[in-house]
Amino acid sequence: MFDFSLITEWINNALGTVFPGWLVTTIECLMIGVGLLLVYALLALFYIYYERKLCAAFQCRLGPDRVGPWGLLQSFADMFKMLIKELITLNHVDKFLFALAPYLVIIASMLAFAVLPWGNGLQIIDFNIGIFFLIAVSSIGVLGILLAGWSSNNKFTLIGALRSGAQMVSYELSIGLSVLTMVVFAGTMSVGGIVEAQSNLWFIFSGHIPAIIAFIIYLIAGTAETNRGPFDLPEAESELTAGYHTEYSGIHFGFFYLAEYLNLFIVSGTAALLFFGGWMPLHIPGWEAFNHIMDFIPGVFWFIGKAILLSFIIIWFKWTYPRLRIDQLLSLEWKYLLPINLVNLVIMVLIVVYGIHL
Numbered sequence: 252m253f254d255f256s257l258i259t260e261w262i263n264n265a266l267g268t269v270f271p272g273w274l275v276t277t278i279e280c281l282m283i284g285v286g287l288l289l290v291y292a293l294l295a296l297f298y299i300y301y302e303r304k305l306c307a308a309f310q311c312r313l314g315p316d317r318v319g320p321w322g323l324l325q326s327f328a329d330m331f332k333m334l335i336k337e338l339i340t341l342n343h344v345d346k347f348l349f350a351l352a353p354y355l356v357i358i359a360s361m362l363a364f365a366v367l368p369w370g371n372g373l374q375i376i377d378f379n380i381g382i383f384f385l386i387a388v389s390s391i392g393v394l395g396i397l398l399a400g401w402s403s404n405n406k407f408t409l410i411g412a413l414r415s416g417a418q419m420v421s422y423e424l425s426i427g428l429s430v431l432t433m434v435v436f437a438g439t440m441s442v443g444g445i446v447e448a449q450s451n452l453w454f455i456f457s458g459h460i461p462a463i464i465a466f467i468i469y470l471i472a473g474t475a476e477t478n479r480g481p482f483d484l485p486e487a488e489s490e491l492t493a494g495y496h497t498e499y500s501g502i503h504f505g506f507f508y509l510a511e512y513l514n515l516f517i518v519s520g521t522a523a524l525l526f527f528g529g530w531m532p533l534h535i536p537g538w539e540a541f542n543h544i545m546d547f548i549p550g551v552f553w554f555i556g557k558a559i560l561l562s563f564i565i566i567w568f569k570w571t572y573p574r575l576r577i578d579q580l581l582s583l584e585w586k587y588l589l590p591i592n593l594v595n596l597v598i599m600v601l602i603v604v605y606g607i608h609l
Contacts, residue, residue, distance in 0.1 A: 253549065256372030283375055291364060291513060296326040298512040301559070302566050309570045333508075336501040341403070344498070348402035353499065353506035355395030360510045360517060362388035367520045368442050368529045370550035381442035382434055385521065386427055389476075392510065393419040399507075400495040411494030414484045414577060418475055421584045422482075425472035428592040432465040432599045433458070433525040442524065449528035451536055458526075459607070461599040466526045468588050468595075470564065473518035475580070477511060480569035484577055515562055523557035530554040 262282075266275045300315065300323065307314030315322025341349070365375040366385045378384070393416060400412020436458050437445045448454075454462050475482035496507045523529055530550030534542045575583070601607075 253370075254372045255370050259372065287361065287365060287375065291361060291509075294516055295509045295512045296330060298515060298562070299326045299329070301562070302512075305563065305566050306570050309567075330505075333505040334502060336504075338501040338503060339498075341498055344404045345402040348398045349498075350503070352395045352399035352402060353496075353503045353510075355398065356392050356510045357506045359388055359391035359395065360513045362391070363517045364513060366442060367517070367554075368446055368524060369554055370530045373530075373551065374442065377441060377443045379444075380440050382430060382440040382445070385442075386423075386430060389514075389517065390423060392514070396495050399499070403495075403498040405498055407492050408495050408497050411497070415478060415495055417577075418478070418482065418484065418580060421581060422472040422475040422588075425468055425584060425588045425592050426476055428589070428596055429465040429469035429472065430521075430525060432461060432592070432596045435596070435599050435603055436462065438603075442529075445524060446529040446531050449531050451534055453526065453528040453531070453533065455526040458599070459602060461595050461602065462526065464591065464595045465599075466522065468592055469522055469525070470561075472584075472588060473522065474565050474568050475584075477514040477518055477565075479511070479515065479565060481572040481574050482580060483569075483574060484580060515565060516558055519558040519561035519565065520554070522561050523554060527557050527561075528553075529557075 263275065263279065266278055270278065303322075303325070304314045315325035318325040318328050340346075363385055366377075366381055366388075368374045368377070376384075396415045396419070397412050400408040400410075400415070403409075433445070433454055434440055436454060437448045439445060439448070449457075451457075455466060458465075478484075496504055499507065530553050532542070532545035532548060532550070532553055534545065
Protein backbone atom coordinates (compact mmCIF):
# COMPACT_ATOMS: atom_id res chain seq x y z
CA MET A 252 0.00 0.00 0.00
CA PHE A 253 1.23 3.50 -0.85
CA ASP A 254 2.38 5.46 2.20
CA PHE A 255 1.07 9.04 2.08
CA SER A 256 3.49 10.04 4.84
CA LEU A 257 6.17 10.20 2.12
CA ILE A 258 4.28 13.10 0.53
CA THR A 259 3.66 14.90 3.82
CA GLU A 260 7.32 14.55 4.83
CA TRP A 261 8.41 15.89 1.43
CA ILE A 262 6.13 18.93 1.83
CA ASN A 263 7.44 19.50 5.36
CA ASN A 264 11.07 19.26 4.23
CA ALA A 265 10.45 21.52 1.20
CA LEU A 266 8.85 24.21 3.37
CA GLY A 267 11.60 23.81 5.98
CA THR A 268 14.29 24.75 3.46
CA VAL A 269 12.57 28.09 2.75
CA PHE A 270 10.78 29.20 5.93
CA PRO A 271 11.56 29.14 9.67
CA GLY A 272 10.06 26.41 11.83
CA TRP A 273 7.18 28.44 13.29
CA LEU A 274 6.09 29.60 9.84
CA VAL A 275 6.28 26.04 8.46
CA THR A 276 3.95 24.87 11.22
CA THR A 277 1.54 27.76 10.52
CA ILE A 278 1.49 27.07 6.76
CA GLU A 279 0.93 23.34 7.31
CA CYS A 280 -1.95 24.04 9.72
CA LEU A 281 -3.53 26.36 7.16
CA MET A 282 -3.14 23.75 4.41
CA ILE A 283 -4.72 21.09 6.61
CA GLY A 284 -7.56 23.44 7.58
CA VAL A 285 -8.35 24.35 3.97
CA GLY A 286 -8.17 20.70 2.90
CA LEU A 287 -10.42 19.67 5.78
CA LEU A 288 -13.02 22.31 4.93
CA LEU A 289 -12.95 21.36 1.24
CA VAL A 290 -13.41 17.63 1.88
CA TYR A 291 -16.03 18.41 4.54
CA ALA A 292 -18.10 20.51 2.13
CA LEU A 293 -17.80 18.09 -0.80
CA LEU A 294 -18.77 15.11 1.36
CA ALA A 295 -21.81 16.95 2.69
CA LEU A 296 -22.95 17.82 -0.85
CA PHE A 297 -22.42 14.23 -1.96
CA TYR A 298 -24.38 12.82 0.99
CA ILE A 299 -27.33 15.15 0.38
CA TYR A 300 -27.55 13.93 -3.22
CA TYR A 301 -26.87 10.31 -2.18
CA GLU A 302 -29.69 10.21 0.36
CA ARG A 303 -32.13 11.93 -1.99
CA LYS A 304 -31.50 9.36 -4.70
CA LEU A 305 -31.72 6.43 -2.25
CA CYS A 306 -34.91 7.81 -0.73
CA ALA A 307 -36.37 8.18 -4.22
CA ALA A 308 -35.45 4.59 -5.07
CA PHE A 309 -37.09 3.29 -1.89
CA GLN A 310 -40.25 5.25 -2.74
CA CYS A 311 -40.28 4.26 -6.44
CA ARG A 312 -39.59 7.73 -7.83
CA LEU A 313 -36.70 9.51 -9.60
CA GLY A 314 -35.43 12.05 -7.11
CA PRO A 315 -33.49 15.16 -8.26
CA ASP A 316 -33.20 15.15 -12.07
CA ARG A 317 -33.61 18.75 -13.28
CA VAL A 318 -30.54 20.74 -12.17
CA GLY A 319 -27.56 19.35 -14.08
CA PRO A 320 -27.26 15.86 -15.56
CA TRP A 321 -29.11 13.34 -13.36
CA GLY A 322 -29.72 16.17 -10.88
CA LEU A 323 -26.05 16.25 -9.85
CA LEU A 324 -26.02 20.03 -9.39
CA GLN A 325 -29.16 20.14 -7.21
CA SER A 326 -27.12 20.00 -3.98
CA PHE A 327 -24.92 22.88 -5.20
CA ALA A 328 -28.02 24.93 -6.05
CA ASP A 329 -29.42 24.31 -2.57
CA MET A 330 -26.08 25.27 -1.02
CA PHE A 331 -25.96 28.63 -2.84
CA LYS A 332 -29.60 29.27 -1.93
CA MET A 333 -28.83 28.63 1.74
CA LEU A 334 -25.77 30.89 1.67
CA ILE A 335 -27.73 33.89 0.42
CA LYS A 336 -30.71 33.41 2.76
CA GLU A 337 -31.25 36.13 5.34
CA LEU A 338 -30.16 35.53 8.92
CA ILE A 339 -33.35 36.43 10.77
CA THR A 340 -32.85 38.24 14.09
CA LEU A 341 -35.38 37.17 16.72
CA ASN A 342 -36.64 39.10 19.72
CA HIS A 343 -36.48 37.73 23.27
CA VAL A 344 -33.68 35.23 22.62
CA ASP A 345 -30.25 34.87 24.15
CA LYS A 346 -28.41 36.29 21.13
CA PHE A 347 -24.92 35.08 22.10
CA LEU A 348 -25.91 31.48 22.85
CA PHE A 349 -28.29 31.45 19.87
CA ALA A 350 -25.39 32.36 17.55
CA LEU A 351 -22.90 30.07 19.33
CA ALA A 352 -24.96 26.85 19.14
CA PRO A 353 -24.53 26.03 15.41
CA TYR A 354 -20.78 26.64 15.64
CA LEU A 355 -20.46 24.17 18.53
CA VAL A 356 -22.26 21.53 16.47
CA ILE A 357 -20.09 22.08 13.39
CA ILE A 358 -16.82 22.25 15.38
CA ALA A 359 -17.61 18.97 17.16
CA SER A 360 -18.18 17.16 13.86
CA MET A 361 -15.02 18.65 12.31
CA LEU A 362 -12.85 17.60 15.26
CA ALA A 363 -14.19 14.06 15.02
CA PHE A 364 -13.74 14.18 11.24
CA ALA A 365 -10.03 14.96 11.71
CA VAL A 366 -9.32 11.69 13.55
CA LEU A 367 -10.55 9.35 10.79
CA PRO A 368 -7.80 7.41 8.94
CA TRP A 369 -8.24 8.00 5.20
CA GLY A 370 -5.21 6.01 4.07
CA ASN A 371 -1.78 4.78 5.02
CA GLY A 372 -0.19 7.91 6.48
CA LEU A 373 -3.18 10.05 5.43
CA GLN A 374 -4.54 11.13 8.79
CA ILE A 375 -4.64 14.58 10.36
CA ILE A 376 -4.02 13.43 13.93
CA ASP A 377 -3.08 10.05 15.39
CA PHE A 378 -1.95 9.51 18.97
CA ASN A 379 -2.16 6.78 21.56
CA ILE A 380 -5.61 7.81 22.85
CA GLY A 381 -7.16 8.57 19.45
CA ILE A 382 -10.37 6.62 20.10
CA PHE A 383 -10.84 8.35 23.47
CA PHE A 384 -10.38 11.72 21.74
CA LEU A 385 -12.91 10.75 19.05
CA ILE A 386 -15.57 9.82 21.63
CA ALA A 387 -14.85 12.98 23.67
CA VAL A 388 -15.12 15.51 20.83
CA SER A 389 -18.15 13.84 19.26
CA SER A 390 -19.98 14.39 22.56
CA ILE A 391 -19.63 18.17 22.28
CA GLY A 392 -22.34 18.37 19.62
CA VAL A 393 -25.14 17.72 22.12
CA LEU A 394 -24.19 20.96 23.91
CA GLY A 395 -24.84 22.91 20.72
CA ILE A 396 -28.24 21.25 20.30
CA LEU A 397 -29.22 21.95 23.92
CA LEU A 398 -28.11 25.57 23.62
CA ALA A 399 -30.01 25.99 20.34
CA GLY A 400 -33.23 24.70 21.87
CA TRP A 401 -32.97 26.68 25.09
CA SER A 402 -31.76 30.01 23.65
CA SER A 403 -34.46 30.15 20.93
CA ASN A 404 -37.19 30.94 23.49
CA ASN A 405 -39.62 28.60 21.75
CA LYS A 406 -41.48 25.68 23.31
CA PHE A 407 -40.99 23.47 20.23
CA THR A 408 -37.22 24.04 20.16
CA LEU A 409 -36.95 23.43 23.91
CA ILE A 410 -38.85 20.12 23.68
CA GLY A 411 -36.67 19.08 20.74
CA ALA A 412 -33.49 19.97 22.64
CA LEU A 413 -34.58 18.06 25.75
CA ARG A 414 -35.45 15.03 23.65
CA SER A 415 -32.10 15.25 21.90
CA GLY A 416 -30.23 15.54 25.18
CA ALA A 417 -31.94 12.50 26.66
CA GLN A 418 -31.48 10.52 23.44
CA MET A 419 -27.84 11.37 22.74
CA VAL A 420 -26.65 10.97 26.32
CA SER A 421 -28.41 7.59 26.54
CA TYR A 422 -27.13 6.17 23.26
CA GLU A 423 -23.60 7.46 23.82
CA LEU A 424 -23.34 4.73 26.47
CA SER A 425 -24.01 2.01 23.89
CA ILE A 426 -21.64 3.61 21.39
CA GLY A 427 -18.93 3.87 24.04
CA LEU A 428 -19.32 0.25 25.16
CA SER A 429 -19.32 -1.03 21.56
CA VAL A 430 -16.16 0.94 20.85
CA LEU A 431 -14.60 -0.26 24.12
CA THR A 432 -15.36 -3.86 23.16
CA MET A 433 -13.29 -3.48 19.98
CA VAL A 434 -10.56 -1.52 21.78
CA VAL A 435 -10.20 -4.46 24.19
CA PHE A 436 -9.88 -6.82 21.23
CA ALA A 437 -7.37 -4.56 19.43
CA GLY A 438 -5.33 -3.87 22.56
CA THR A 439 -4.81 -0.19 21.69
CA MET A 440 -6.68 3.11 21.50
CA SER A 441 -4.50 4.39 18.68
CA VAL A 442 -6.48 4.74 15.46
CA GLY A 443 -3.45 3.74 13.39
CA GLY A 444 -2.81 0.78 15.70
CA ILE A 445 -6.39 -0.48 15.31
CA VAL A 446 -6.07 -0.37 11.51
CA GLU A 447 -2.71 -2.16 11.57
CA ALA A 448 -4.16 -4.86 13.86
CA GLN A 449 -6.57 -5.75 11.04
CA SER A 450 -3.88 -6.26 8.40
CA ASN A 451 -4.52 -10.01 8.27
CA LEU A 452 -8.28 -10.12 8.85
CA TRP A 453 -10.89 -7.49 9.69
CA PHE A 454 -12.24 -7.53 13.25
CA ILE A 455 -15.78 -8.27 12.09
CA PHE A 456 -14.46 -11.69 10.99
CA SER A 457 -11.74 -12.33 13.58
CA GLY A 458 -13.57 -10.94 16.62
CA HIS A 459 -16.02 -13.83 16.95
CA ILE A 460 -19.68 -13.30 17.86
CA PRO A 461 -18.99 -10.38 20.30
CA ALA A 462 -17.62 -8.29 17.40
CA ILE A 463 -20.79 -8.92 15.37
CA ILE A 464 -23.01 -8.03 18.34
CA ALA A 465 -20.94 -4.88 19.00
CA PHE A 466 -21.28 -3.89 15.33
CA ILE A 467 -25.08 -4.29 15.30
CA ILE A 468 -25.47 -2.31 18.54
CA TYR A 469 -23.05 0.36 17.29
CA LEU A 470 -25.05 0.76 14.08
CA ILE A 471 -28.34 1.16 15.99
CA ALA A 472 -26.85 3.52 18.57
CA GLY A 473 -24.99 5.50 15.89
CA THR A 474 -28.26 6.04 14.02
CA ALA A 475 -29.84 7.36 17.23
CA GLU A 476 -26.79 9.49 18.02
CA THR A 477 -27.09 11.32 14.70
CA ASN A 478 -30.81 12.01 15.28
CA ARG A 479 -31.79 10.16 12.12
CA GLY A 480 -34.97 8.18 11.54
CA PRO A 481 -36.45 6.16 13.09
CA PHE A 482 -34.80 7.98 16.01
CA ASP A 483 -35.47 11.54 14.75
CA LEU A 484 -37.68 12.60 17.68
CA PRO A 485 -35.65 15.80 18.39
CA GLU A 486 -36.75 17.23 15.01
CA ALA A 487 -40.04 15.40 14.45
CA GLU A 488 -41.73 17.56 11.80
CA SER A 489 -45.25 16.34 12.58
CA GLU A 490 -44.90 17.33 16.25
CA LEU A 491 -42.23 20.02 16.66
CA THR A 492 -42.11 21.92 13.33
CA ALA A 493 -38.35 21.34 12.97
CA GLY A 494 -37.36 20.69 16.57
CA TYR A 495 -34.33 22.39 18.07
CA HIS A 496 -33.42 24.34 14.89
CA THR A 497 -36.92 25.69 14.14
CA GLU A 498 -35.86 29.34 14.65
CA TYR A 499 -32.66 29.15 12.60
CA SER A 500 -32.26 30.38 9.03
CA GLY A 501 -29.57 30.92 6.42
CA ILE A 502 -26.07 29.66 7.10
CA HIS A 503 -26.84 28.94 10.76
CA PHE A 504 -29.48 26.43 9.71
CA GLY A 505 -26.99 25.20 7.10
CA PHE A 506 -24.50 24.35 9.86
CA PHE A 507 -27.02 22.06 11.55
CA TYR A 508 -27.89 20.54 8.17
CA LEU A 509 -24.22 19.94 7.25
CA ALA A 510 -23.38 18.53 10.68
CA GLU A 511 -26.17 15.94 10.41
CA TYR A 512 -24.79 14.55 7.15
CA LEU A 513 -21.18 14.70 8.25
CA ASN A 514 -22.07 12.96 11.50
CA LEU A 515 -23.56 10.23 9.33
CA PHE A 516 -20.19 9.88 7.59
CA ILE A 517 -18.30 10.00 10.91
CA VAL A 518 -20.45 7.23 12.41
CA SER A 519 -19.99 5.14 9.25
CA GLY A 520 -16.26 5.90 9.06
CA THR A 521 -15.76 4.94 12.71
CA ALA A 522 -17.63 1.67 12.09
CA ALA A 523 -15.36 1.05 9.09
CA LEU A 524 -12.34 1.75 11.30
CA LEU A 525 -13.37 -0.49 14.20
CA PHE A 526 -14.95 -3.44 12.38
CA PHE A 527 -13.85 -3.38 8.74
CA GLY A 528 -10.19 -2.40 8.86
CA GLY A 529 -10.43 1.31 8.02
CA TRP A 530 -8.30 1.85 4.92
CA MET A 531 -6.88 -1.68 5.15
CA PRO A 532 -7.76 -3.93 2.15
CA LEU A 533 -9.53 -7.24 2.63
CA HIS A 534 -6.85 -9.81 3.45
CA ILE A 535 -7.53 -13.50 4.00
CA PRO A 536 -4.77 -15.55 5.69
CA GLY A 537 -3.26 -18.03 3.25
CA TRP A 538 -4.72 -16.38 0.13
CA GLU A 539 -1.55 -14.56 -0.90
CA ALA A 540 -2.55 -14.03 -4.56
CA PHE A 541 -5.94 -12.61 -3.53
CA ASN A 542 -4.33 -10.38 -0.90
CA HIS A 543 -1.83 -9.08 -3.46
CA ILE A 544 -4.65 -8.12 -5.84
CA MET A 545 -6.53 -6.34 -3.05
CA ASP A 546 -3.41 -4.28 -2.28
CA PHE A 547 -3.62 -2.67 -5.73
CA ILE A 548 -6.79 -0.79 -4.67
CA PRO A 549 -5.72 2.46 -2.89
CA GLY A 550 -6.52 2.65 0.82
CA VAL A 551 -8.49 5.89 0.32
CA PHE A 552 -10.94 4.03 -1.94
CA TRP A 553 -11.28 1.24 0.61
CA PHE A 554 -12.10 3.63 3.45
CA ILE A 555 -14.53 5.84 1.53
CA GLY A 556 -16.23 2.81 -0.06
CA LYS A 557 -16.76 1.13 3.32
CA ALA A 558 -18.11 4.35 4.87
CA ILE A 559 -20.55 4.95 2.00
CA LEU A 560 -21.77 1.35 2.13
CA LEU A 561 -22.38 1.55 5.89
CA SER A 562 -24.12 4.90 5.38
CA PHE A 563 -26.45 3.15 2.95
CA ILE A 564 -27.57 0.83 5.76
CA ILE A 565 -28.26 3.79 8.09
CA ILE A 566 -30.20 5.61 5.36
CA TRP A 567 -32.10 2.37 4.71
CA PHE A 568 -33.17 2.39 8.38
CA LYS A 569 -34.54 5.91 8.05
CA TRP A 570 -36.70 5.26 5.02
CA THR A 571 -37.95 1.86 6.15
CA TYR A 572 -39.02 2.06 9.80
CA PRO A 573 -41.60 4.41 11.37
CA ARG A 574 -40.54 6.89 14.05
CA LEU A 575 -40.43 5.51 17.59
CA ARG A 576 -42.12 7.07 20.60
CA ILE A 577 -39.80 8.62 23.18
CA ASP A 578 -40.59 5.89 25.74
CA GLN A 579 -39.86 3.17 23.17
CA LEU A 580 -36.61 4.86 22.21
CA LEU A 581 -35.32 5.08 25.78
CA SER A 582 -36.57 1.58 26.68
CA LEU A 583 -34.63 0.15 23.72
CA GLU A 584 -31.43 1.65 25.10
CA TRP A 585 -31.74 1.13 28.85
CA LYS A 586 -33.60 -2.21 28.91
CA TYR A 587 -32.00 -3.99 25.95
CA LEU A 588 -28.94 -2.46 24.27
CA LEU A 589 -27.07 -1.45 27.42
CA PRO A 590 -27.35 -4.83 29.27
CA ILE A 591 -26.48 -6.75 26.08
CA ASN A 592 -23.49 -4.46 25.57
CA LEU A 593 -22.20 -4.98 29.11
CA VAL A 594 -22.42 -8.78 28.81
CA ASN A 595 -20.83 -8.59 25.37
CA LEU A 596 -17.92 -6.56 26.73
CA VAL A 597 -17.29 -9.15 29.47
CA ILE A 598 -17.31 -11.96 26.88
CA MET A 599 -14.80 -10.06 24.71
CA VAL A 600 -12.54 -9.54 27.74
CA LEU A 601 -12.64 -13.30 28.42
CA ILE A 602 -11.80 -14.03 24.77
CA VAL A 603 -8.77 -11.75 24.97
CA VAL A 604 -7.62 -12.98 28.39
CA TYR A 605 -7.79 -16.64 27.39
CA GLY A 606 -6.38 -16.01 23.90
CA ILE A 607 -9.31 -17.34 21.86
CA HIS A 608 -8.27 -15.71 18.57
CA LEU A 609 -8.49 -16.79 14.97
